[in-house]
Amino acid sequence: MIRINFFIRIRTFGTRNLFEKIKFKEWKLIKHHALVLGVDEVFIMELTKYEIQIGFNKTPFKISGIEFRPSHRIKIENAGFTKKISATIQHYKRVFFENIILRSPSIHEIFILNDPKGSEILNKYYSTNIFRCTVDPVYDYEKPDASSMPYWIKRNNRKVVYTIFGALDWRKNIKNIFEAFTLLDKQIHQHIELLIIGKIPEYFADEFELRVNMFIRDNPDIELVLINEFVSDSHMEYYFCNTDVSLVVYPKFYGSSGLLGRAAKYNSISLVPNVGLMAELCEDYKLGYLCDPYSPTDISLKIFKAFNDILNGERIDGTSFYREHSPELFLNQLNF
Template identity: 25%
Template sequence: MRKKLVFFDLISTGHHLEYLYHISENYSLFKHADITFAVNHDFVSIYEDKFGRSVNKGIKINTLTEEESQIFSSKSGFKNYYFQYKKLRSILKLGEYDSCFIMDIYPISFFLSFSRLPCSLAGIYFIPIFKNTKDFSSKLKRSVLKCVIAKNKWNNIFVLNNPTTASILNKEYGVSIFKSLSDPILDLKKLKTIKEDSEVFKINFKNKISFLHFGSLADRKGTLEIIKSLNYLSPEILSNIHIILAGKASRDFENQIKTLIEEFNISNYISFYSGFLSYTEIDYLLTKCSYVLLPYKFSEMSSGIIGHSVNYNTPIISCDNGAIGDILVNYKVGIPIKPTAKDIAKVIRFLKTSDFIIDVELAKKYLQLNSDEEFVNTIIKSVCQ
């Protein structure tokens, strides 16, 4: 008997879009399931523009109307989450689905804590909140999640690329629904290359050791620590390195970055590009840079950037604990450090005179374990077997 699955996600950027891409590209693996994407009004056009191809014709697409999309984008916070919850309920009532995959369960988790949806659920893009996180917001999220688990029927809640964390969460909540899911690597080299006019392509990488920090830029990503690290380097070291900060930042954080660069008088050593990067730009940066620098302060989750970097055989400098630390050590794809300005400066000094080379064979193993096929097969097993 064929299963009816719906993937619900009204966000059309970043990992949200990429995960639906992997499902579409591996649609042939869903031999016993019919799939619907419940997505935003502009999903199809963004998808085609981003990837240079169409969603698999076998997948049904259920989009918001243009009016609904405008209402959704006009709301923020709790009102936005309530809109998503109401839309999800209406979709599930009409579709008679066997299972619903909610790409990000936190926005509507409050409502799911006292409401039972009419099919089994799974969460994909899940960022865990641990007991040792003491702030009120985190405590509230843990309590709400406990109610959500009790109220609804869950096939799985997937934690990206981290079986250890999945085991800890199962023990904490007294369940067996948390599972590790491969963090699928998007092979940028296979995507359609689009010629663009971008300042990114004007970076001069010659004769300098370059450190690329890209993705969403934020304090928790260690962006400011990178800038501060240059204060600990001699003029000789600085003259031989180039830091590239590239990615989307909030207006306030963008101003913080610019202020700090100006205050430290280090604009000659840093290139800063604010905004979403196209895959063509990411491909260019990863092809040219020496190292990828990710001094994340929160290290329990994997990062899609790690997969991109490994796919280009570009060594990674990142945190020495959590899931990311384990990846760097176990697969020998980078250098683990403390995510502080002093430690960033220390590793830059080290790399001035020494090279780090990825273990190619272990890197291949990592790529295989986190392939798009592994990602899709795990999802299939959770509902179809």
């Protein structure tokens, strides 16, 4: 008989010193609960956070989980010297930590998302069979009544809705995206709505406010809507079903993103980085356009292409991606 226990972190852990930043407190708590429950295996949804602790520990239970930043995807072929050096450093940093976690005899399976070729590459590189592939599932959530929403998107044929979703820090590429909108022909600004949804971390608040004020000054005719809060899954569903173009043009990002599937579910165009797994998925499933995340000019060009597509009634067809990334398949591949 298989019994599954779910442990959801509700404690707040500080990040004031190195000891806390590398999650020793969290790992100690995970290990404590696993021992108390007498489990045979612990599955960690974000394995990357605990590579050091796992690598230097032997546990009486097996450990499996999901690796969100595998090393094999971190590479840039067509870029300047500085970007190549940065990617190379990131690559070998990830190799270092992968070697650490693979030291542990407790490691059972490491899953990577949406990348079957990647699991083969990693198994060959490390002479192991631990790496597996699973889909990044697209969940279905019930949409709330529009009247209950803090902001109700007024859909009409004059506005193309662009959405930036998630924790609003430097990884969202706010600076370059804002500059990209500023480069657009001013005559189309009145037909654009930019929806930014997510909690702004305290350390980024001042810079974000500065960027927003500059954006409003330079683009007064673009309707900018900022929702500075963590939104529920049902609210996320509402905003994405009313999104025309999803902006996931992340710098220094080489993996997949759940937002790609979220946009595909509603046939919304995605703008993604031109490197890494997300670029391959976007091309293979025809989900949108690839952008150089460091080039406001290139991002602006793709924003304009998506704008014309929407005005001409040309949306992407995300049906195949949505169906092939179901929660049921995700659980089956994890052997749950």
